[in-house]
């Protein structure tokens with residue numbers, strides 16, 4: 001299975017910090033956020049890790065390119081651990097496709113359509129970290145046990161966060177696994193069908209890619225992945241794996257990035 005990592009967004013919620021530095025390159029501990037995401041995709045034995053990048057965000061590509069000069073300089077100074085860390089980042093197998101304009105998450109995912117072909121594929125948001133790398137394998141288990149169905153990770157949310165997320169409606173079919181009936185984007189609390197919000201990990205069928213190819217723009221005039229998920233529900237099954245807050249961290253805002261650093265540095 002291929003892994004698609006959308007990382008071509010503008011990171012506006014983090015400006016001006018993200019004027020020159022992609023938000024996916026902000027550090028958590030001593031590594032940029034996107035390195036955790038690539039390592040997680042590789043740990044899940046993805047056949048290929050495809051980052052959807054913007055042509056403006058070259059720092060991401062530089063990070064994953066070898067830098068033999070820097071490695072040699074560090075080794076000459078006896079800084080072997082740092083040299084190995086730099087070598088490791090430059091040796092991770094990552095390929096890139098481009099989203100020329102940030103037309104939305106759904107559009108970004110579709111930019112990798114040629115890579116995913118007719119297979120199921122993972123989507124890992126480039127600004128969301130899952131430190132223990134265990135979520136994708138659990139999602140694959142759920143998919144396999146339901147004939148290759150779509151699976152998304154969902155997080156139980158406190159009341160005040162419900163209106164900021166895509167929220168699922170459905171029924172719990174086994175402990176921690178729901179069968180999804182529909183997904184409502186950013187509902188008012190009183191209209192929300194549950195408190196389970198769509199988190200940044202997905203295992204999707206090739207049909208989702210086909211739907212994305214012709215999907216019109218939705219909220220914010222962007223091509224929304226959530227709209228494609230809602231559309232595919234008319235044709236295919238989708239399950240939700242309920243995760244815990246400590247399973248994963250969104251680093252996309254100043255507050256959540258600070259909280260992620262605090263949690264990871266303590267852990």
Ligand code: UTP
Nearest residue numbers: 006007008009010011012013102103104108126
């Ligand atoms: P976000 O909505 O968190 O990223 O998308 P954003 O649009 O960059 O953030 P703000 O709202 O402007 O602050 C989640 C992931 O999807 C990517 C982003 O780079 C991020 O890693 N994305 C988003 C794309 O690749 N393309 C898009 O058009 C939108």
